[in-house]
Amino acid sequence: MFAFLDHLEQERGNGTRSRNARLAAIRSFFRLVALREPCCVPVATRVLAVPVKRTDKRLIGYLTRPEIEAILAAPDQRQWSGQRDHALLLALYNSGARVSEIIALRRRQIRFGETNFLELNGKGRKERTVPMWAKTARTLKRWLQVIPATPEAIVFPNARGVLLSRDGAAYILQQAVEKAKTTCATLAEKKVSPHVLRHYAGFRTIPGEASSGCRSAHQPWGPANSVVLSPGIVLITGL
Known part of the structure; x- marks a missing residue:
């Protein structure tokens, strides 16, 4: 999974927000896996422990x-x-x-x-x-x-x-x-x-x-x- 996340950023040119969005989808899937397949709980736990990357918050635009x-x-x-x-x-x-x-x-x-x-x-x-x-x-x-x-x-x-x-x-x-x-x-x-x-x-x-x-x-x-x-x-x- 780490290889996939690195591939997104290094080869596909995705930004940190896109990388975090993909990770969120993967984590959501493994939450379901942990509920449906108890034997996969150890793997799901490791996936859910992967942290998101911090990103800079963009300034909100304004109008006069x-x-x-x-x-x-x-x-x-x-x-x-x-x-x-x-x-x-x-x-x-x-x-x-x-x-x-x-x-x-x-x-x-x-x-x-x-x-x-x-x-x-x-x-x-x-x-x-x-x-x-x-x-x-x-x-x-x-x-x-x-x-x-x-x-x-x-x-x-x-x-x-x-x-x-x-x-x-x-x-x-x-x-x-x-x-x-x-x-x-x-x-x-x-x-x-x-x-x-x-x-x-x-x-x-x-x-x-x-x-x-x-x-x-x-x-x-x-x-x-x-x-x-x-x-x-x-x-x-x-x-």
Whole structure:
């Protein structure tokens, strides 16, 4: 097995993360072997004892306010697809949701009232609610007038009226980024993905935008009274 792992790195040119992913698959298989074949427990134990290699953590990319605004303004809202793309990108930016959560969103999961919020279903069937900014609520209200009025209607369908794929959502973002580069040159230096939007959501402040007047997990204290020590750690000052 060690020869196989060395082969991956030295001959096939795989990185440490790829090597660790292959090792994880092998270890998963040998856990099953240990349960099904007791006579193989000694071999399985040796395999499970093989450690993963440590890797450097990549810095998470970020976007500035002008870059985000340029991306959101890129879709042509005179067209059906442009209205959908703008609403989709704004919902991703507002909520910090995974792409899978947004593309699976149904009409009944958007709630308007004294507090406007999205009901999201995430990994492990975990449900959570995310407050919407007033701008997001207005945009989604306009968009909901375009799609079917049934509770189970897909909020962001593709041209055939079915669920967008993850690749489809990523393509929409990339098209918006390419167009936004003409008005925001700094985007040419960055690799923008839905994951970047998701992580950036935790470090932005939009004064006066939250419809509920409170800060959610995706609306931390802003630069005026906080210091970002590292991703996920914010030091609050001046309270």
